[in-house]
Amino acid sequence: xxxxxxxxxxxxxxxxxxxxxxxxxxxxxxxxxxxxxxxxxxxxxxxxxxxxxxxxxxxxxxxxxxxxxxxxxxxxxxxxxxxxxxxxxxxxxxxxxxxxxxxxxxxxxxxxxxxxxxxxxxxxxxxxxxxxxxxxxxxxxxxxxxxxxxxxxxxxxxxxxxxxxxxxxxxxxxxxxxxxxxxxxxxxxxxxxxxxxxxxxxxxxxxxxxxxxxxxxxxxxxxxxxxxxxxxxxxxxxxxxxxxxxxxxxxxxxxxxxxxxxxxxxxxxxxxxxxxxxxxxxxxxxxxxxxxxxxxxxxxxxxxxxxxxxxxxxxxxxxxxxxxxxxxxxxxxxxxxxxxxxxxxxxxxxxxxxxxxxxxxxxxxxxxxxx
Ligand SMILES: Cc1cc2nc3c(=O)[nH]c(=O)nc-3n(C[C@H](O)[C@H](O)[C@H](O)COP(=O)(O)OP(=O)(O)OC[C@H]3O[C@@H](n4cnc5c(N)ncnc54)[C@H](O)[C@@H]3O)c2cc1C
Numbered sequence: 001x002x003x004x005x006x007x008x009x010x011x012x013x014x015x016x017x018x019x020x021x022x023x024x025x026x027x028x029x030x031x032x033x034x035x036x037x038x039x040x041x042x043x044x045x046x047x048x049x050x051x052x053x054x055x056x057x058x059x060x061x062x063x064x065x066x067x068x069x070x071x072x073x074x075x076x077x078x079x080x081x082x083x084x085x086x087x088x089x090x091x092x093x094x095x096x097x098x099x100x101x102x103x104x105x106x107x108x109x110x111x112x113x114x115x116x117x118x119x120x121x122x123x124x125x126x127x128x129x130x131x132x133x134x135x136x137x138x139x140x141x142x143x144x145x146x147x148x149x150x151x152x153x154x155x156x157x158x159x160x161x162x163x164x165x166x167x168x169x170x171x172x173x174x175x176x177x178x179x180x181x182x183x184x185x186x187x188x189x190x191x192x193x194x195x196x197x198x199x200x201x202x203x204x205x206x207x208x209x210x211x212x213x214x215x216x217x218x219x220x221x222x223x224x225x226x227x228x229x230x231x232x233x234x235x236x237x238x239x240x241x242x243x244x245x246x247x248x249x250x251x252x253x254x255x256x257x258x259x260x261x262x263x264x265x266x267x268x269x270x271x272x273x274x275x276x277x278x279x280x281x282x283x284x285x286x287x288x289x290x291x292x293x294x295x296x297x298x299x300x301x302x303x304x305x306x307x308x309x310x311x312x313x314x315x316x317x318x319x320x321x322x323x324x325x326x327x328x329x330x331x332x333x334x335x336x337x338x339x340x341x342x343x344x345x346x347x348x349x350x351x352x353x354x355x356x357x358x359x360x361x362x363x364x365x366x367x368x369x370x371x
Contacts (some may be wrong), residue, residue, distance in 0.1 A: 007016075030201070030206075044109070055106035068247070068251070089163055095183075114156035115162065121149055129162065140219055150199070153209045154208055156197045175367070176364060177231055198225075202350075217293050239306070240308075290315075309364060317352070319348045327345060
């Protein structure tokens with residue numbers, strides 16, 4: 001058992017090394033590194049919390065969260081691709097039929113298939129209201145799906161998209177999602193699906209975040225995840241899984257503090273008391289954010305649901321502060337293109353803008369406190 005544990009650790013260290021080596025180039029050209037993605041897909045780690053019975057590693061969400069943190073410390077773009085993949089896995093585990101689990105989970109566990117979430121649209125951003133992507137029932141039991149999604153991480157890389165669509169009338173507004181909405185699992189090879197990752201992002205430039213277009217795609221009823229109109233309750237249960245994008249931010253914070261420490265030692269500034277105070281303050285914030293993210297992911301806490309959003313908000317705000325303060329510590333060199341700190345600072349900003357955006361996450365958790 002111990003030997004197997006060491007093998008997994010060595011494998012992870014090798015994967016992280018390869019991903020780190022490619023991160024700067026991926027950022028520069030604005031494309032996901034094929035080599036980084038390949039080592040991750042072949043590692044089996046993308047199936048971390050898929051049960052053994054479906055071909056996964058049978059671990060829990062906390063283990064997956066720690067993996068996302070490690071990925072975030074070497075390349076946050078790869079970390080968010082992995083995070084979105086795991087989010088779709090969670091939804092299939094929670095709401096999928098046995099047929100859907102048997103069909104998709106082994107492929108997603110082995111990394112043969114990659115999954116992505118296509119919810120956001122140009123006219124339906126933060127709170128996913130007013131969707132333009134429509135699924136119409138056809139007389140022959142099938143559905144016709146049409147519309148365009150934007151900001152899909154892993155666009156063009158994924159083999160399976162979890163797509164949020166309008167299937168009925170907007171009758172009641174929810175804070176996140178709307179009534180009359182449903183989820184479909186749409187395979188990339190479905191006729192009418194096209195993708196491009198041409199969004200010229202400021203950070204997370206190696207995440208292939210882009211557009212998915214569905215042009216009169218015909219899908220069968222077994223592509224529905226959950227039942228018709230069930231999307232709002234699926235969305236509201238997501239945080240119960242404890243998965244928090246905050247893990248990506250914790251990884252960024254950890255890496256940036258390491259870079260700042262190395263700089264201080266190299267420049268003979270490590271004995272300066274002002275930097276002792278600063279490094280102590282920042283590492284306390286890092287540990288607080290890690291604790292919150294891991295507490296949410298442990299799932300054995302009655303607060304887990306709210307903690308998942310709160311930890312995401314806190315960890316992303318902390319990582320932005322750590323990036324800013326460490327850029328100051330690292331001086332002009334830290335402000336130069338090609339320096340890891342500069343790239344990670346741009347990447348850190350994105351987490352606050354990702355689903356749910358921080359303001360919406362605060363709105364949801366704050367409102368619940370008043371009940
Ligand atoms: C790097 C990156 C990767 C992403 N990956 C994905 C992905 O894989 N799949 C996907 O579906 N989407 C993804 N998104 C989109 C993301 O989830 C958000 O939906 C999107 O960034 C916000 O939409 P918008 O830009 O249209 O903002 P808008 O909807 O225009 O909102 C602008 C701002 O208004 C405020 N705001 C708006 N509505 C509310 C509200 N109800 N309560 C409180 N404040 C509010 C917030 O501050 C918000 O930032 C990604 C975004 C980024 C930056």
